[in-house]
Amino acid sequence: MLYPIWLDISDIVTNVEQDSRVQFGMGDAARLGYEYIVRRFNRAVINIASIALGIAFLSTLLMSDSLYRAYALAGGERLGVETYQYWLMFVALIVSVVGITNAMLITVFERYREIGTMKCLGAMDRHILLLFLVESIIQGFAGGVAGYLLGLIGAILSTGFTIGFTAILMVPIAESITLLLGSVALSMVLCGVATLYPAYRAAKLNPVEALNYEL
Amino acid sequence: MSFDTIIQIEKIAREYEMGGSKIYALDGVNLEIGRGEYVSLVGPSGSGKTTLFNLIGGLDRPTQGVVYIDGVDISKLDAYELAWLRCRKIGYIFQTFNLIPVLTATENVALPTVFAGVPRDEGLKKAEKILASVGLKERLHHKPGELSAGQQQRVAIARAMANDPAIILADEPTGNLDLNTGMEIIDLLHGLNKSRGMTLIAATHDLKMIKASDRIVWMRDGKIEKIERG
Ligand SMILES: Nc1ncnc2c1ncn2[C@@H]1O[C@H](COP(=O)(O)OP(=O)(O)OP(=O)(O)O)[C@@H](O)[C@H]1O
Ligand SMILES: [Mg+2]
Numbered sequence: 001m002l003y004p005i006w007l008d009i010s011d012i013v014t015n016v017e018q019d020s021r022v023q024f025g026m027g028d029a030a031r032l033g034y035e036y037i038v039r040r041f042n043r044a045v046i047n048i049a050s051i052a053l054g055i056a057f058l059s060t061l062l063m064s065d066s067l068y069r070a071y072a073l074a075g076g077e078r079l080g081v082e083t084y085q086y087w088l089m090f091v092a093l094i095v096s097v098v099g100i101t102n103a104m105l106i107t108v109f110e111r112y113r114e115i116g117t118m119k120c121l122g123a124m125d126r127h128i129l130l131l132f133l134v135e136s137i138i139q140g141f142a143g144g145v146a147g148y149l150l151g152l153i154g155a156i157l158s159t160g161f162t163i164g165f166t167a168i169l170m171v172p173i174a175e176s177i178t179l180l181l182g183s184v185a186l187s188m189v190l191c192g193v194a195t196l197y198p199a200y201r202a203a204k205l206n207p208v209e210a211l212n213y214e215l
Numbered sequence: 216m217s218f219d220t221i222i223q224i225e226k227i228a229r230e231y232e233m234g235g236s237k238i239y240a241l242d243g244v245n246l247e248i249g250r251g252e253y254v255s256l257v258g259p260s261g262s263g264k265t266t267l268f269n270l271i272g273g274l275d276r277p278t279q280g281v282v283y284i285d286g287v288d289i290s291k292l293d294a295y296e297l298a299w300l301r302c303r304k305i306g307y308i309f310q311t312f313n314l315i316p317v318l319t320a321t322e323n324v325a326l327p328t329v330f331a332g333v334p335r336d337e338g339l340k341k342a343e344k345i346l347a348s349v350g351l352k353e354r355l356h357h358k359p360g361e362l363s364a365g366q367q368q369r370v371a372i373a374r375a376m377a378n379d380p381a382i383i384l385a386d387e388p389t390g391n392l393d394l395n396t397g398m399e400i401i402d403l404l405h406g407l408n409k410s411r412g413m414t415l416i417a418a419t420h421d422l423k424m425i426k427a428s429d430r431i432v433w434m435r436d437g438k439i440e441k442i443e444r445g
Contacts, residue, residue: 028329039317117313120274121374122302122330124294207274211313 024127026134033135047103047136047191048143054096055147055187056154057089062179063155063171070170071163079162097194104136104198115202116210125203132199136191144187148180221381221414222248222271227280228437229266240266241277242437248416250381253408255425255445256418258434264418267434268384271416272305273297284382302330306375306383306413308404310390312367314359320346320370321355327377338377345373349403365396372403376413383408385417389424397424 037044065081072078108115115128156168229241241263248254256264269275270282273289281288284304292300301307306327314323321342328338343355349369359367368388375383385404389397401417405427408415417424425431426445433440 120307121327122298124298
């Protein structure tokens with residue numbers, strides 16, 4: 001060697017600082033994740049449906065409760081959602097999360113080669129992690145909105161027959177908006193949590209093994 | 216021709232533990248590669264070509280020995296510097312192309328620029344320019360599935376060049392192509408090597424693919440058998 005090694009390394013380090021002003025960030029991950037969702041829509045639909053059903057259950061119950069309360073305020077009988085129904089909802093959400101974890105593990109598995117390739121192209125572990133998390137959280141957003149709408153329909157149908165469909169007009173707007181935001185936020189959080197382990201697995205993949213992998 | 220050294224491989228070995236016994240995928244390889252040189256790596260299946268590429272590219276670590284790139288012992292690099300090396304210094308080309316199927320040709324080529332932190336528009340523009348230079352001006356927005364094997368490999372070559380790497384590692388770039396397409400790909404790589412001064416190391420077991428190279432490294436059983444001038 002012509003020069004001491006440390007000199008060269010420090011040289012590389014300064015190059016790194018100069019060269020990568022920007023990094024692979026949220027925006028890039030979101031764009032790439034979005035492409036994956038759109039162009040492999042079938043797979044995304046399964047995830048979105050899975051979380052949407054759980055969220056639909058949740059928003060049906062909360063919206064029904066809201067309607068019952070409005071009905072009671074207007075002088076009607078005070079009806080309520082049974083506690084066991086909340087437990088069912090809780091279980092449904094857990095089932096959704098487990099389903100998403102499972103589906104994302106399969107997704108990671110299917111993309112072994114792509115992950116290996118991206119690592120060859122300069123992706124770091126945290127870029128891969130971010131990519132899968134963001135992709136899942138976008139699905140969570142879609143699932144949250146869909147679930148809320150489904151839940152709304154569910155609530156109207158289930159309460160309509162007991163307290164009459166005119167009660168729907170009594171729904172407090174603020175409450176339903178809070179419920180929408182809450183549903184979407186919860187859905188995104190649950191999808192993110194469900195994908196932590198699959199995304200971590202993807203990020204930690206050894207590129208050589210990932211590239212050798214034959215599906 | 217003489218070249219200053221860009222890659223120096225010193226006594227590297229890579230052993231695998233297989234059911235108690237040791238397999239040497241590489242066993243005491245010494246090799247110096249010059250900047251701008253075109254080296255063909257030839258050897259039968261299992262001779263260690265891919266293993267050697269993985270070590271040069273910082274994808275794998277040798278069990279013994281050192282790989283220097285531009286004088287830097289790459290085993291001393293941290294995760295960030297290794298990613299930088301893979302992103303900026305080295306371009307990979309695979310036998311199976313390994314394009315990202317959901318992305319268009321342009322997006323595939325722009326991907327390494329994304330990891331390099333190049334602004335999106337700039338990266339896409341550059342990708343289009345490189346694709347045009349490899350003869351794919353009419354296929355910018357096609358997905359890999361809509362391209363022929365030869366075109367896919369051209370996209371992969373364009374992608375490998377996206378960050379203007381100093382070194383191109385091509386592991387059997389013609390392995391999945393017919394003879395004529397393979398020749399075209401080799402000509403393209405050779406042309407880039409000469410016009411851009413990129414160091415090109417290409418593994419192959421097809422002897423028709425080696426004639427343009429500056430040197431031919433023959434491998435067998437994890438060792439260098441002989442080195443010939445091209
Ligand atoms: N992960 C691994 N575990 C065990 N042995 C391995 C592993 N990877 C490679 N080897 C062994 O190392 C040797 C060299 O493999 P390598 O893939 O480098 O050969 P190659 O020259 O690229 O062959 P080919 O022309 O078929 O691609 C082979 O004997 C192979 O079985
Ligand atoms: Mg090989």
